[in-house]
Amino acid sequence: MPNTAFPGESPRESAAGAAPPSSGDLSDQQRAAIADLFDSVVQELGELFSDGGHELAMVGGPVRDALIGRKVHDFDLTTDAVPQTILSLVEGWADAVWTVGIDFGTVGLRKGGLQLEITTYRSESYQPKSRKPEVHYGSSLHDDLLRRDFTVNAMAVRLPERDFVDPFGGLADLEAGRLRTPAKPEDSFSDDPLRIMRAVRFAAQLGLTPAPEVREAATGMADRLAIVSAERVRDELTKLMLSDAPRTGVELMAELGLAAHVLPEIPRMQLEIDEHHRHKDVYDHSLTVLDQAIELERKRGFEPDLVLRLAALLHDIGKPKTRAFESGGRVTFHHHEVVGASMAKSRLSALRFPKDVVAAVGKLVALHLRFHGYGKGEWTDSAVRRYARDAGDQLQRLHILTRADCTTRNRRKAVALARAYDDIERRIERLAEEEELNKVRPDLDGNEIQEILGIRPGPEVGKAWRYLLELRLENGPMGKDAAAAELRAWAQRHLEEAGGSPGSDGTGAGKAPGGEGSA
Template sequence: MAVLDQVPDDNENPSAAARRRTAIAELLRRIAPVADGLGERFAAAGHELALVGGPVRDALLRRPSKDVDLTTDAPPQKILEIIDGWADNVWTIGIEFGTVGLRKDGHELEITTYRSESYDPKSRKPEVSYGTSLVEDLRRRDFAVNAMAARLPGYEFVDPFGGLTDLQRKVLRTPGRPEDSFSDDPLRMMRAARFAAQLGFTVAPDVVQAMKDMAGRIEIVSAERVRDELSKLICGRYPREGLALLVDTGLAAHVLPELPKLRLEIDEHHRHKDVYEHSLIVLEQAIAQEKEGPDLVLRLAALLHDIGKPRTRRFEAGGRVSFHHHEVVGAKMTRKRLTALRYPKDVVADASRLVELHLRFHGYGTGEWTDSAVRRYVRDAGPLLTRLHKLTRADCTTRNKRKADRLRRTYDDLEARIERLAEEEELAAIRPELDGNEIQAILGIRPGPLVGRAYKFLLELRLDQGMIGKEAAERELRRWAAEEGIEPEDGESPEGGRPPTPPGPTGSES
């Protein structure tokens, strides 16, 4: 990442300031007419307007930025007056916190009144008060690198707390005392870890110490806000740095306590790999396989795949250590933790399912699985199969090159078999060869639990033997029904096979 190499001081080279303005103007090039026009409207109304925070930081880092965040001394109602008749669309969902959103010529912008906010010790909602000074607004921001602004129109650079210097040094500092900053908004401690993960910056020692001293303060923040920061951290470019900071400062003990618990004590008599370090490596190796940007579900599963080990660790004879069924225990723990963090139900279900399945491959041996076992592997993974491939490959962290090569070749073989069977049998949609209507017609039964039992039998038959044809499937179904003592229900007659028009609903086969 290229950072402008000029540090502002009282005798700053004018060309340095010009280059800074150019960098910020480049960011705004695509919306320059909108930004300039908006700045002129605010100036005409006697109010200030400035591009602020992340967009300015990213412009100086030459990083793309989707956000266009602006700040002003105008109160929210005055903002609405200034943009009335000019904006194509306006939304006020954040107006209680001083923020007005607007769309103009296809561009979305957010304008926030200069403000400060703080938390009452017993409240999860911040108290907001408005200000009149850009410098004071910048002072209340989380880090100096986010406390820079560019006044509009003209892009005059404002950096009262040395944010540009911090960009050069790749360090995160707070504009004032970190204790005051984190007291005002404890979520900033999570944001420190998040920016470390996104930017690869180090965190200043006094900030780290404040995080350690005040880690328990994070409990006042809502689970949803913690979740959002954690997701951004995990999906950052350097998640190891951010996660390590959470663990080392004690924040993880409050927001993701399963992670520090992976630091299992290892004695000289009972040795096993460092589960915490192993989990971070698995996360990095899973990330290395991503082709279309960060995959939150895959990353969560990689990070949490072994969280069941502390609860299942057993010391065996001869110095062995076992973790029997840690994948099952870990799946339940994953589900509980992600639910507590208010993750969407699909994320919870998918991540916990991957944790549950991550050891399945190790029963494959050197290829001893039958085609039936391969079909079950695919069926159980369902739409998560591609992610399961990546997680399974990432879970190999052995330093033994021969062993690693053997595991890689074995999984290559499994994937090849899956592809072959998929071509032959449409594995992605494994279903019995008879549907619910046909089951009812053949056995002379009505919709209900019995149809579900028959469907399950046929599904197992399909997994065991593959495609055998409808006639053979019908013979097997009749044989099964006879063994189970299933007889036609009143008013139903299975003679003559399936009727030309199947009856009503399909039962419980969905």
């Protein structure tokens, strides 16, 4: 049936005046899922609009998600009423109203525990060089659905009648796992180029395969992403990375040429041999690390982690810039972690990711190789302390990233690496219990350093503090007396190297290097 009415109700024709093409009947399970969307609040709102002489329909994401059994988080509705009329209709009925999106025709409201957004029928388009869409109000549900991004988002349920409206075959596409656009894909992507990114996100998030004409249009119009704000691109990339299958989306971005405009470092990793001169190129290795990081993330009971997933994807982006050939044809990528950390921070900053995300990803990329020296010799407790201290609040993510970075097919080597990392995690846990590694500080604070050395605040206090921190990491807790003795000895050596002489009490008081009393 083109418009599927619920039991006891009659189907309505589309706004165009004729029944749209058939998209198949709703199953009993799908009918029940759609019916569950409409609690008393939504039904009451539909009647409120109907009594006021206006149309209202649940549309897009919530209808799609209900049909495939996904949990519905957002309640999006559309209407022929303009924003001021919407405000008038819900006045005195809604518990709260907000108008932050009113310039784009959207009014938000809360009733009881439910939050909803109501948007006037509309169309929007970008001028060739504009970063902001032009919004035009429409007058029919059919035309509103026509301007939507994909057919699976162009399904609606009218209120209060609860008629299912599917003029462009979205249900059939959903069941076939196919991604099409209601209008020509070139027109759809021209209206909003971000829909090109949304296509790869839906591939990763919903398992939908873009139709051939969608792929062709996306490839030919990829450069149109340049007019979309970095923030909007970032938001789509974030949703893609937090999906169930981000690798699918990243691969599609590379295939369609989108990555060149969003994450150009990704396609540049293709065909680069890894440092072990194995069968994988860096691109495939990075995608495998991403997959393995997600698997470990799930095993450890973590929620989808944007920082971890970005770090897994980007951890080797410094390799193409650092590739060198040595005698015998061996390929090396010396210091690629340092170069890669800088590149990752630069790219994520350009995409307007929050500063804490940029810093965390940069730290993980910079540290991802540190562990690989562990199996080459026994690490002292001081080395383990430094590893944990340098990772700081990223330690748990670093554990997962480092384990995921093992993609060798050599079973014996993989088992050895896993055992080695089991060992370092156990040692970190033991030292953390004994010494509170997350709070490691020198045994003396800045005031105590100044008092012992008889110096004023300045650079020398920082040098002394860092020296004592190194001792703390090397030896573990020392106690204040032992730390003071080491500090005096350090000051003596420091002064002698600088050509000065210590004070009469042997502390260097009044003659601190670089201070006011230095020669």
